[in-house]
Amino acid sequence: MGSPQKPRKRRKDDTPPPKASKTVVPKSKPRTPSPQFPLASFLWPAKKSTSQWVILPLVLMAVGLFRWTTGFWGYSGFNTPPMHGDLEAQRHWMEITTHLPISQWYFYDLQYWGLDYPPLTAYHSWLLGRVGSIIDPSWFALSTSRGIENQLLKVYMRASVLVSEYLVYIPAAIILNRKLGRIRGLSSWESSVALVAVLMQPATILIDHAHFQYNTVMLGFTLASISSILAGRALWGCVFFVAALCYKQMALYYAPAMFAYLVGICAVQGFNFSRFFSIAVVTIMSFAVCFAPLLLGSIYDQYWGISAFTAREALLPPLLAELPISFNEQSWYFPPLLQLTQSIHRIFPFARGLFEDKVANMWCAIHTAHKLTQYPLGQMQRISTVVTLISILPSTMTISLFPRAELLPWAMASTAWGFYLCSFQVHEKSVLLPLLPMTILLGSDGGLGTELRAWIGWANMLGVWTLFPLLKRDELRMPYGVLTLLWSYLLGLPPTSLSLYFGRQSSNGGLNILTKLAHLGFYAVMIAWHMGEAFVPPPEGKPDLWAVLNVLIGFAGFGVCFIWCNWQLILQSGMMQDYFSDRQRMEAAQKMKKKRQ
Numbered sequence: 266m267g268s269p270q271k272p273r274k275r276r277k278d279d280t281p282p283p284k285a286s287k288t289v290v291p292k293s294k295p296r297t298p299s300p301q302f303p304l305a306s307f308l309w310p311a312k313k314s315t316s317q318w319v320i321l322p323l324v325l326m327a328v329g330l331f332r333w334t335t336g337f338w339g340y341s342g343f344n345t346p347p348m349h350g351d352l353e354a355q356r357h358w359m360e361i362t363t364h365l366p367i368s369q370w371y372f373y374d375l376q377y378w379g380l381d382y383p384p385l386t387a388y389h390s391w392l393l394g395r396v397g398s399i400i401d402p403s404w405f406a407l408s409t410s411r412g413i414e415n416q417l418l419k420v421y422m423r424a425s426v427l428v429s430e431y432l433v434y435i436p437a438a439i440i441l442n443r444k445l446g447r448i449r450g451l452s453s454w455e456s457s458v459a460l461v462a463v464l465m466q467p468a469t470i471l472i473d474h475a476h477f478q479y480n481t482v483m484l485g486f487t488l489a490s491i492s493s494i495l496a497g498r499a500l501w502g503c504v505f506f507v508a509a510l511c512y513k514q515m516a517l518y519y520a521p522a523m524f525a526y527l528v529g530i531c532a533v534q535g536f537n538f539s540r541f542f543s544i545a546v547v548t549i550m551s552f553a554v555c556f557a558p559l560l561l562g563s564i565y566d567q568y569w570g571i572s573a574f575t576a577r578e579a580l581l582p583p584l585l586a587e588l589p590i591s592f593n594e595q596s597w598y599f600p601p602l603l604q605l606t607q608s609i610h611r612i613f614p615f616a617r618g619l620f621e622d623k624v625a626n627m628w629c630a631i632h633t634a635h636k637l638t639q640y641p642l643g644q645m646q647r648i649s650t651v652v653t654l655i656s657i658l659p660s661t662m663t664i665s666l667f668p669r670a671e672l673l674p675w676a677m678a679s680t681a682w683g684f685y686l687c688s689f690q691v692h693e694k695s696v697l698l699p700l701l702p703m704t705i706l707l708g709s710d711g712g713l714g715t716e717l718r719a720w721i722g723w724a725n726m727l728g729v730w731t732l733f734p735l736l737k738r739d740e741l742r743m744p745y746g747v748l749t750l751l752w753s754y755l756l757g758l759p760p761t762s763l764s765l766y767f768g769r770q771s772s773n774g775g776l777n778i779l780t781k782l783a784h785l786g787f788y789a790v791m792i793a794w795h796m797g798e799a800f801v802p803p804p805e806g807k808p809d810l811w812a813v814l815n816v817l818i819g820f821a822g823f824g825v826c827f828i829w830c831n832w833q834l835i836l837q838s839g840m841m842q843d844y845f846s847d848r849q850r851m852e853a854a855q856k857m858k859k860k861r862q
Contacts, residue, residue, distance in 0.1 A: 359394030529668025625819025
């Protein structure tokens with residue numbers, strides 16, 4: 266007698282279609298498809314019959330293992346008193362948020378890693394500090410825990426990054442990857458290959474799990490926003506994007522593209538006031554919810570006689586002190602106003618320099634030949650603002666005129682490159698922002714094909730290469746080398762493979778000679794730079810020679826990425842369709858004329 270239990274009916278997307286996309290498995294011989302690069306080879310056994318729900322846990326375990334083992338190495342600020350580095354900054358924020366009243370978070374001892382991120386980072390720090398204090402209260406003891414380098418604390422901090430990423434970034438990446446695949450008709454197997462490539466992106470792993478940051482929380486909210494918009498849920502997209510902005514202000518790199526897209530969907534076929542109004546209300550309410558604990562907490566603290574600081578006259582935030590209006594400091598509205606202006610002052614570092622350290626953007630590159638510090642800071646701020654607005658104008662205009670959700674990653678990559686190259690106070694780690702929307706496009710139609718894989722892979726290899734001087738200071742050469750070469754090997758990129766530029770893939774993929782020369786030229790220069798940096802000491806009087814060369818080469822390469830992303834956005838939008846159609850008709854007419862002659 267057979268079992269009464271019937272086997273589960275296989276879902277349609279569990280098995281890829283019989284003919285896999287030629288972008289992944291080109292046929293070298295009739296009826297003999299073969300993988301195009303090593304990552305496809307690794308997942309090849311799962312191509313025909315394995316459910317995605319079997320592949321996904323294995324993928325998550327594998328990428329999690331690489332993240333955890335990366336954390337075995339050093340981190341920012343290890344054994345470098347008195348300020349230490351980014352891990353100490355994050356630990357210190359857990360210390361002050363768990364011990365101080367909420368009204369003092371943005372005022373306490375600003376000279377020692379004062380809180381300078383938006384409120385969601387502060388709430389996240391409070392939660393992690395509460396959990397960590399249960400394990401060992403000495404980790405976050407007020408004042409006495411500064412500079413602590415306990416090994417168990419390091420394990421906890423590393424684990425907090427991993428758990429935060431698996432709760433926000435990785436679910437968002439999985440959902441968006443599946444959404445892109447379904448829109449473009451890709452099989453679940455191809456989407457799984459793209460997902461591994463996205464999750465193994467070396468720059469993100471090295472910055473968050475080696476150097477130490479929580480960037481993936483902000484990046485995860487951004488991916489959730491894109492995914493919601495692709496699903497037709499623009500209001501949820503607004504909620505998630507506000508969450509990204511309220512976690513890290515760097516998400517502003519994406520804001521012009523997001524704003525232009527939302528305006529476009531409201532105005533593309535006559536102005537839709539109800540949609541515009543609902544988007545505006547949801548956005549404002551989302552900001553209100555994020556800031557509510559901080560603002561309401563300040564009112565509560567005032568009620569109980571708790572002051573944000575003692576010397577009020579000397580410590581008023583500049584935004585508040587420069588207003589021509591006098592406020593009653595005993596009124597109920599003064600504490601939230603004080604908190605709002607102080608948090609904005611801390612979040613946006615207008616008083617700092619044009620750039621921080623050596624970063625591969627326009628201003629640092631110009632500074633190597635012509636010192637920009639000779640000009641007033643305010644003047645340089647205005648110039649950088651104008652140049653940044655000009656740089657993002659093409660992409661924002663395009664996405665507002667052609668507001669299609671599938672164009673949003675291209676627009677966000679373009680504006681993020683514009684901000685990275687031209688804006689004020691850019692960090693080396695900000696390169697993660699333009700790289701994210703580019704890398705997620707590996708899961709779109711043609712993303713694993715020759716052209717897009719070559720460009721996206723080259724941008725990522727260049728991006729992580731510009732991070733090397735930062736990683737070197739943290740003694741992270743080994744994980745840098747392993748993760749970078751592993752990713753290049755998995756995707757069949759130089760320096761581990763030249764198959765994208767020579768041979769069968771190159772002839773089928775449509776890479777033109779200029780692209781090959783540009784990419785291979787930069788790869789050769791990056792390898793030569795590493796050899797020189799490792800074995801050739803800089804001359805006397807120029808100790809930063811190799812770092813400066815890194816900046817100049819990186820700036821040139823990122824400029825090419827910026828132009829390419831904008832060009833791809835214009836092409837994908839269909840703006841040039843009439844031009845190309847007319848050109849084809851003219852060429853066809855000329856051929857017919859020659860035949861008649």
